[in-house]
Amino acid sequence: MPADPKQTHVATEFKHDSPFICCRFDPQAKYVFAGAEDYAIHRFELEGGAKVTLPEHDCWVRAFAFSKDGQTMVSGGSDGQLVWWPVAEPQPKPLRNVAAHAGWVRALDVSPDGKILASGGNDNRLKLWNLEDGSLIREYAPHDSNVYSMFFHPGGEFVLSGTLLGNVKQWEVASDKLVREFDAKTLHTYNGGQAVDYGGVRSMALSPDGQYFACGGLHKATNPLGAVNEPLVELFEWESQKKKVSHISDGEKGIIWRVVYHPDGFLVGGCGGSGGGLLYFWKPDQDKPFHKVKLPNTARDMDLHPDGLRIATAHHDQRIRISSMTPKS
Amino acid sequence: MRCTYACGTAEHGIARRQFLGGLATGGAAGLVGGLGALAQPAAAKELASSQKRVLLFFMSGGLSQLESWDPKPKTDTGGPFRAIPTSVPGTHISELLPLTAQQMHHLAIVRSVNTKENDHGKGRFMMECGRRQMAGAKYPHIGAVAAKALSPENASLPGHIHITPGGGGGRGDNAAYLGPKYASIVLGNGNPPQNSERAAELTADADARRNDFRRNLNRRFTARRRTAETDVYTYNYEQAQQLMRQREIFDVSKEPAADHERYGKHALGKQCLLARRLLENGITFVQVSHSNYDTHNENFNFHLEQVGEFDRSFSAIVSDLADRGMLDSTLIVVMSEFGRTPRINPRYGRDHWGNAWSVVLGGGRVHRGALYGATNKNGTAVSDKEVDHGQLFHTYLQAVGLDSTSSFHVGGRDLPMADPAASAIDELLV
Incomplete structure (x- = not known):
């Protein structure tokens, strides 16, 4: 069944007793993992909703990444730790702990060949790790500010990092060479x-055809401390680095916490903030979304299921919501 | 520049006049006070040779106690930061303050402040003036009280300085019945007082002749009609002249480059270094404001930014005052208008919270390394030794050797230095 964003509706909710921070589906599509304000990771089985808690981090968990075979999950915490976990054990126990960053780990990703884990954090650093044994492979030159996001280019040759100040750096994976930079400073405000x-x-x-590179965040931040800002995604042409379009909202307030390209070529944005929770759907040639879905509560993270039909969102109201891009049954 | 608050409320209003103009508009300031307000004559004598000073940090907007002095890690209100040990065994503070943690043996934390006030303006007034704001009643800022009670009568420099973020300057309207002589002089962004440099088109000779002429007129006038008001008027002009001659005191670029590096290259670093310079040059009261902590949104990201900046500059000045032997004579206070809610809102923010928060003191008579009062497990209520703004205000004054139960004699009236209904926290004082 093809995904139809205009049919998107909340199909399932997983209830907890603490606000959620982040969420990811595992590659085998059996679970959704979620970090919460109770300093633990919670694994929900998609069929039936059975919950298993993984308490290990000393602080909030903010990021997840999975091995390509789906057997191992790595979590990154605001304690600067990386923890390796067996995904499907009945009660997973940590396989490995690595003190990775001085300060929060904000983002994780695994290379397309499944061998390298990349982490970015509040120490302004981007680091590469051997996913197999947890050893440090490389540490790139420090950034100008906290590393808020990072991802591997699907070609495997490059890893990219995005910062608080709106700088995006494209690094060579095989060396410590900085290849080029994208200017996404419109996503940063100094008040x-x-x-x-x-x-x-x-x-x-990155879009499935490799043409477009999307950077999500916010703009129009007239009152940062009061959450008065609007979501924004800057879309660049990957090769030329020219700005293609600025994806904006219909005036709602909020932050794009995550952007994910659907295999069909549209961009999904998970948004939360003073305007509540929203899912946006954009086409590469349009500034306004072709569809949006209001969620029952503000969203803090979002992920797309491997089946391309379901979307997980992490919410402050202690719920993980699974929305479906199919007609209601 | 005004700091803007997230919730859109107006900052506690301070009408500002041009500095020199303000100095020249002497009001009915009481001429009693100065060292006369000291607790005992012996103390007055001691202070004359070792003038007491106050350094106040105002964390504008409301510093989160959970991300600073009273962390509650691994509770439902704790947030993502951890607690770290300090130089005082058993005392932990937020990991956002690693450098300050090494200076805590010079400081004391009061973790049981309950002011029951969640409004920016009202909270600020209570903390700075030691009383609740009431219609028709004006009370002096602690800086004005300190300037009047601690500064030598013939001080050549103003006794009450506020260093604020952003530009601007001028003179505050915060001395109430003590008169404009004790109102704050604002150093916007750590710059020297406005209009304190002789205008380029005015030669030194012409300026001297102009002032001689003014003095002659003053003498003629006061020979026949001398009053307290005219004395203050004259004093203010003379103080302005002194200040213009000593303008270098306000020039922080004269401080060593290594100190600039140590205090931090950001604006707060420069402002703290200026504060040290002013205190060393005999200014009685210096307030440094750090903005902005009104974090209704992304409290943790913003505290990471702001507290990190504060940690470096604050720890440096505490360490320096200790190393230079100035802590015994200099009271340090770190306050806000209130704290922030233990509850984390949907936008990772914390809101206004006057019910259970923290203030830090150090120096003077303050018990070094003390931990006073407590909040409950997740910080939602004071659980031990609750105190309020009135008690703290008395404590600040007592910490610099003043009898906070005494009064100023102004215009024939005795006006209590601090709220007579409150008293100092004796356990905090040595």
């Missing part, structure tokens, strides 16, 4: 009255 830096590249994604 002189409040004396704060705000925004940043919260998420990045």
